[in-house]
Amino acid sequence: MDDLREQIELLESSDNLSASINDVQKAIDLLVAARAKIAADPQTAPLTLAKLHDPLKKTMEVAQKDLKPIYSGLNKYSRALDKKFKDKPLPAAENDALSSHPQLINRAIAMHLLREGQFSVASTFIDEANRNPPRPEPTPGTPNPYLQEACSKDAMHGTFNSEKLQSQFSEMYHILHELRQQRNLGPAIEWARDRSGVLEARGSNLEFELCRLKFVCLFVGRDEGGAITESEDGPLRAWAYARSEFAPFQNRYSRDIQKLIGAMAFWPNVQDSPYRRYFYNDSAWEEVAASFTREFCSLLGLSADSPLYIAATAGAIALPTLLKLQNIMKEKRTEWTTQNELPVEIPLPPSYHFHSIFVCPVSKEQSTDQNPPMMMPCGHVIAQESLNKLSKGARFKCPYCPGESHPRDAKKVFL
Numbered sequence: 001m002d003d004l005r006e007q008i009e010l011l012e013s014s015d016n017l018s019a020s021i022n023d024v025q026k027a028i029d030l031l032v033a034a035r036a037k038i039a040a041d042p043q044t045a046p047l048t049l050a051k052l053h054d055p056l057k058k059t060m061e062v063a064q065k066d067l068k069p070i071y072s073g074l075n076k077y078s079r080a081l082d083k084k085f086k087d088k089p090l091p092a093a094e095n096d097a098l099s100s101h102p103q104l105i106n107r108a109i110a111m112h113l114l115r116e117g118q119f120s121v122a123s124t125f126i127d128e129a130n131r132n133p134p135r136p137e138p139t140p141g142t143p144n145p146y147l148q149e150a151c152s153k154d155a156m157h158g159t160f161n162s163e164k165l166q167s168q169f170s171e172m173y174h175i176l177h178e179l180r181q182q183r184n185l186g187p188a189i190e191w192a193r194d195r196s197g198v199l200e201a202r203g204s205n206l207e208f209e210l211c212r213l214k215f216v217c218l219f220v221g222r223d224e225g226g227a228i229t230e231s232e233d234g235p236l237r238a239w240a241y242a243r244s245e246f247a248p249f250q251n252r253y254s255r256d257i258q259k260l261i262g263a264m265a266f267w268p269n270v271q272d273s274p275y276r277r278y279f280y281n282d283s284a285w286e287e288v289a290a291s292f293t294r295e296f297c298s299l300l301g302l303s304a305d306s307p308l309y310i311a312a313t314a315g316a317i318a319l320p321t322l323l324k325l326q327n328i329m330k331e332k333r334t335e336w337t338t339q340n341e342l343p344v345e346i347p348l349p350p351s352y353h354f355h356s357i358f359v360c361p362v363s364k365e366q367s368t369d370q371n372p373p374m375m376m377p378c379g380h381v382i383a384q385e386s387l388n389k390l391s392k393g394a395r396f397k398c399p400y401c402p403g404e405s406h407p408r409d410a411k412k413v414f415l
């Protein structure tokens, strides 16, 4: 892999097109100047053209010469690629499920670009895709594209409101920029506060996480905008912030708030106190940024990571196994007949496991929206109906540990 990286660095640093672009620009400048001269005084045309001949020829020759290292660089790179992947051909696309839904693929690409904040690339892509609509090619074993044409059309033209999505994502990127680059929690806190009810219903801790970080910032001496101040009254300002802002969190986060307030007693040397990890946590900003992205996307009805990215990564992980499978099938001359199912297991990392289900350990039933999993304060989880039966509305003992609790202390678990 080092070979490839070396070649890419070489291509990026020396063998790039910047010299050739300059050469061509010079030629254009010469031509434009000549045109202006002739337009101003048509009499001079023969002379101007004659004078133009040599410099133009020279510039074009230089441009050709500058292209040479690029060709040789590209050749070297493709040789390095061939060398690296010589035993690893891509699997043949006999079952090309993608070609029957080009509109949906385009939509996924456009969504990915919007989600990555590549707004201008996304709008160019959508324009070009609309101008040259791809032709679906039916593939055996996949749903007929024509049945779903209306939905595919919608996908690119009607309901796919890229401007609305773009403005929503630009809000997200603005808030993330303020968080990551400016260390300014203001816009994120404002966003979370406006959606306090929805976030709490989802069981999200985002608003409190942001306010806690704000407290920590004030404590260690940052001002409202996130800039570091010289003043010594950080703990006092943090105290004032806690008094004015923490009241709504009192019920849900009393333990966390106690810890923050407890740290006040150590204000001259929090560094050496048991509270150190709350105040000097380098990853805190990245954690709230990730938590914010997750909540923002889920309120839009989207997952935190781009589905296209997840699909491509899962595909890359699966590729070696699929290649091996293809070889084995070729050797044994067997056919893979089940189109919607792979004959081998593809081990994916836990974050790539979706559609988690919960089976209640008491009733052995799978949870539903009407009968959701509930976590008791001891940390054990059972289904709502089992909880009701066991507790009969009063304090009860957990079936799995000695912990006792009241059913109202149980929290709904979101999978």
Ligand SMILES: [Zn+2]
Pocket: 376, 378, 379, 380, 398, 399, 400, 401, 402, 403
């Ligand atoms: Zn328990």
